[in-house]
Amino acid sequence: MAQWTSAVGPAQLARQLQAQQARPAGPGARKPPAYRALADGIRLLVLEGRVPVAARLPAERELALALAVSRTTVAAAYEALRTEGFLSRGAAPAVGPPSPPGTRCPRAASNRCRPSPSAR
Numbered sequence: 001m002a003q004w005t006s007a008v009g010p011a012q013l014a015r016q017l018q019a020q021q022a023r024p025a026g027p028g029a030r031k032p033p034a035y036r037a038l039a040d041g042i043r044l045l046v047l048e049g050r051v052p053v054a055a056r057l058p059a060e061r062e063l064a065l066a067l068a069v070s071r072t073t074v075a076a077a078y079e080a081l082r083t084e085g086f087l088s089r090g091a092a093p094a095v096g097p098p099s100p101p102g103t104r105c106p107r108a109a110s111n112r113c114r115p116s117p118s119a120r
Contacts, residue, residue, distance in 0.1 A: 035076035
């Protein structure tokens with residue numbers, strides 16, 4: 001059986017992150033570095049279930065363009081998430097460990113589901 005993954009597009013992830021940033025911070029809260037805020041935002045989206053585990057995230061350049069930040073900021077955020085175990089290591093960033101074989105892709109209109117390259 002083919003293993004399925006979902007992909008989160010750069011515009012979709014940018015919208016989710018920007019909606020998340022609209023939440024008010026506590027009084028006297030200090031603003032974290034941009035890469036840390038981005039990593040925290042992606043981690044929170046995963047923990048809330050708004051970005052599924054094993055979803056492929058956008059490439060650094062695509063996400064940097066969608067968020068209007070530098071590619072270095074996105075690269076540092078992805079590396080922080082890899083260090084913490086939230087992203088798998090490899091060419092394409094993917095959330096967490098891959099799903100076990102036979103796992104179905106969550107049905108969401110905004111997710112594009114496709115078989116993983118290893119299943120072909």
